[in-house]
Amino acid sequence: MTLELGLNQQPAHTRQGSSIGQPLTRRDGFLKVTGTARYAADNHPPGMLYAVLAVSSIARGRVVSLDIEAAKAHSGVVEVMTPLNRPALATDPDAKDHPFMFRLDLLQNDGVRYPNQSIAVVIAETLEAATEGAALLSPRYETEPARVGLDGAESFVPRGVGVGNPAVQQMGDVEAGLESARTRIEATYETPAQYHNAMEPHAIVAAWDGDRLSIDTPSQGLAMAQGRIAGLFGIAPQNVHIRSPFLGGGFGSKGMISGPQVLGILAAKLVGRPVKLVLRREQMFGPVGHRAPTRQTLRMGMDGEGRLTAISHHARTTSSTFDDFFEPAADASHTLYASPAIATSHDAVRLDTGTPLFMRAPGEATGSIALESAIDEAAHACGMDPLEFRLRNYAEVEPMTGKPFSSKALRECYEQAAEAFGWAGRPLEPRRMRDADGYLTGWGMGTATFPAIMFQAEARAVLRADGSGLMETGAQDMGQGAWTAFAQIAADGLGLDIDQIDFRAGSSDLPNAGIAGGSGHTATAGMAIHNAGAAVIARLADLATRNEASPLFGAGNEGVLARGGRLYRRDDESRGESYTEILARAGLAEIEGHGKGAPDPTSQEAYAKHAHGAVFAEVKVDPDLGQIRVTRLVGAFAAGRVINPRLVRSQYYGGMIWGVSFALHEEAVTDRRSGRIQNANLAEYHVPVNADVPSVEALLVHEDDPHVNALGIKGVGEIGITGTAGAVANAVWHATGVRPRRFPIRIEDLLG
């Protein structure tokens, strides 16, 4: 049973036009502003119990005792799940078949390997009883010293970084390039651990019916989650039905099913009743991923004209003691700036922390703030304007591979953003500008880039005898606008008005739409939708052009256009007929077509595919207090075809504000003695609030890309954070003369 969301109940006056390129408002807007959009934790199946996690307050050691009796004696508590009574699993949660499979903490033993790890689950009739029961467990531990910080353990070179990139890569002779340089810079930057902190805590409502499992839980990758759960419980994937119509944000943290979500399923199995389990905010600082900290050293050499002779970028990062994810920060230097020699390398230490994970622009964001800062330092060392320096080192082909770009409108981005910002006339030296109130004012810039990635997706299209259409794909909307953008692509693919189609997504019983991540969902699932539409139209055209009674007889498939619910002869648009007429004549209630979206291996081999952008920032700094405010941000981005400019702008705004946050706000602080996170809450883990956010402008730069995919889509979800973080840091330098070398930038760094 798929979801009935009632998206068409949105009043007609809030919709406008249709299809690709139109700035439609969100089709799920009505549901979201009325509180009727149903997120996972909003479900209440009959007989449901509440589960609350007890989590470790140490970073490393083992649980010696839990007062299970006290918890069970509390009124309303039904059961306490610990390693002693946790239902058996078909697969070891510590087994790992492929790099996208992460090890989970599912009460497999009494060990503790990071703070906030689950150590028990209390299940009760009410949330209050479960919460109090969890508090009554009063765990006692045997504690071992926690390994903390970028130097907290012996370093090693990981086998791969990111998704299987080599940890060390080299092109040309970097040492020779540095040797021959007229000017050299070397700088080391540190970035902190960051936590995704989507507004919606990870939540699950799980109900078993024999060996069938029904789940409401947010997922950026339904098919992968379905497979992982099926494997753990030893049941067929089709026996696991996941509904995830709306995610309250994901940012990577809901890409893979997490331990606590599986514990909700185990709890439901243990008690034989539906169970709801929702993470508390502080419990999100551990088992659901984070962006690992980095320390990055960049060395650059420049000739007498400001041309790079070498780039060397080394990154130290961290992972957990029990699993592998390594932030590919240094790889940011592969694609942006032309240089005859580039070397990137990574090493890592293992700490008593939850395993890091993909977090919005993993590697690109961390690498970009260091690279863009270093480029700014290099420009200044050469006595050049930062924009002029970037143009001097503009990469006409991808530097690391020598491949041509499938498209690259970065020059236009620089030009349009610089013009809109008013960059011309910026003094080269820092501390030269003050505003009317005496605040130090600085302007900085950064280049944005993100690869155009595609995964695998499928879609199913149906045309019905009444002239309406249906498009199905298990796509995930975490706020990027999948419900709207995909319906637009579907409408065009089916040659129908958007209101004549029924678009279904967000459920695991639909065709696999791949993952909503890597900024590749719109391109991947969009192509599956486009191809499914084309397949069903081809069938329809076949019916018409083979039938002598049709005005389209003999036109051939290639000779037919689909528009507004009618097929037309391409060579004579006065001849055509409606879908309804064609299906009625054929005596068919409906016809269907299937489509796939996937990267094209030939063009993948031939071209480097990236989106680009340029971001300019203005900051004001209090000369006495060091307080920093971003006052203006202007970005221009070229990312191929834009499906819906309204939603794309919102993605850029969001990404750019994440960039501000990277530069000025976010940092998880670990206590060096205990290994615990000291600020695991939204008051002390700073994210921007409305008053922190300046005037933000995002310009959409036209770009046709014939190579990425037939729709020309690259992706916009992550690029905004890159470039922006560095632009803010560079503006702080320009305002104060102090070069930020650790992030977030602190007042004491400016006053010190």
Added chain:
Amino acid sequence: MTTLPLSLTVNGHHHELEVDTRVTLLDLLRERLELTGTKKGCDRGQCGACTVLVDGKRINSCLALAVSHDGAEVLTIEGVAHGEELHPVQAAFIAHDGFQCGFCTPGQIMSTLGLIAEGQAGDDPERIREGLSGNICRCAAYGGIVEAVLEAQQQLARTDRRTAA
């Protein structure tokens, strides 16, 4: 477990309840009255996702014990629209794309209604930003939110003038 009687009007509907004294107003709305439009983002008053109006004033319902609001009138996101007809604030949030994932949106809208009623921000974007800074939006749709508030205020002022005339 101690319970107390509680009389509450929510979105115009009167409820006579017997409530566990530990239950917050947020959990009462979500888990007992099944009004799940109001969201829980942090459960300690740091994110604003649970904002509702109690006797016309905006509060974080996660920090309010339900039984301490005996006799109160509560307005939640479910009570803002009139059937299919959206309140001007809701319509403006859609028009200005003042949200992405939508999870913080009920809180943002309730906070906006509170802010407008307080009458302190006027049409100054800086004061609106300040006045809505108790509501975190991790998607960072802040620009659209401020535009939506400005437009909705104008719309409401026009309606008021028409009503007065």
